[in-house]
Amino acid sequence: DAGVTQSPTHLIKTRGQHVTLRCSPISGHKSVSWYQQVLGQGPQFIFQYYEKEERGRGNFPDRFSARQFPNYSSELNVNALLLGDSALYLCASSLGGRERMHGYTFGSGTRLTVV
Amino acid sequence: GDSVTQMEGPVTLSEEAFLTINCTYTATGYPSLFWYVQYPGEGLQLLLKATKADDKGSNKGFEATYRKETTSFHLEKGSVQVSDSAVYFCALSTGFQKLVFGTGTRLLVSP
Numbered sequence: 001d002a003g004v005t006q007s008p009t010h011l012i013k014t015r016g017q018h019v020t021l022r023c024s025p026i027s028g029h030k031s032v033s034w035y036q037q038v039l040g041q042g043p044q045f046i047f048q049y050y051e052k053e054e055r056g057r058g059n060f061p062d063r064f065s066a067r068q069f070p071n072y073s074s075e076l077n078v079n080a081l082l083l084g085d086s087a088l089y090l091c092a093s094s095l096g097g098r099e100r101m102h103g104y105t106f107g108s109g110t111r112l113t114v115v
Numbered sequence: 116g117d118s119v120t121q122m123e124g125p126v127t128l129s130e131e132a133f134l135t136i137n138c139t140y141t142a143t144g145y146p147s148l149f150w151y152v153q154y155p156g157e158g159l160q161l162l163l164k165a166t167k168a169d170d171k172g173s174n175k176g177f178e179a180t181y182r183k184e185t186t187s188f189h190l191e192k193g194s195v196q197v198s199d200s201a202v203y204f205c206a207l208s209t210g211f212q213k214l215v216f217g218t219g220t221r222l223l224v225s226p
Contacts (some may be wrong), residue, residue, distance in 0.1 A: 004158075033213060033214075035214075040219075041219070042119075042204055042217055042219050043204075043214070044216075045213040045214065048213060056213055090158055090159065092214075103149055103164050103208075104214060105161070106151075106158040106159040107158050108157055109157075
């Protein structure tokens with residue numbers, strides 16, 4: 001079975017640009033979460049989507065947005081990129097409602113560098 | 116708010132040494148607790164989990180026991196290998212929405 005797939009794996013953008021990151025969850029998983037991991041730190045929660053609706057939002061500015069599609073894949077969008085947005089962006093897939101028992105499965109991430 | 120505190124690294128050990136990485140948490144309600152591992156250049160892999168007090172999670176020789184009285188979930192392994200070198204993250208989840216992570220502890224194992 002395919003795991004959580006993220007694309008692209010690496011990306012270089014210029015300050016002020018916009019970026020779209022993509023995630024496909026494990027088959028049968030209906031929930032997708034996004035995390036930002038700055039170098040040397042633990043991942044920070046950005047969004048969670050379940051059945052195409054936003055179920056949670058972390059402490060990130062409105063430049064960050066996301067959506068989930070009918071096939072449960074998801075996009076994370078970041079506008080007006082800042083140098084501080086450089087990070088590894090991780091997507092996590094879960095069944096939806098069973099996270100306490102089964103946890104989350106993470107993708108390998110998208111490494112975003114803003115120059 | 117909910118938070119996780121891990122011991123700072125790096126933790127440097129020789130092969131076959133005993134490993135302990137400390138983790139304590141603060142949470143409202145009754146969280147589930149997790150240890151994730153991150154190898155260089157990769158995403159996070161679930162190492163083990165525990166969902167209620169006194170549960171012991173175990174996997175690949177690693178163990179951690181959910182201690183409600185001390186709000187701790189320390190990671191242990193009896194004999195580490197070079198291949199265990201990675202960054203280890205303790206995390207909690209109190210519900211549906213998200214994981215709260217510690218800052219991570221880098222483990223370096225030398226032959």
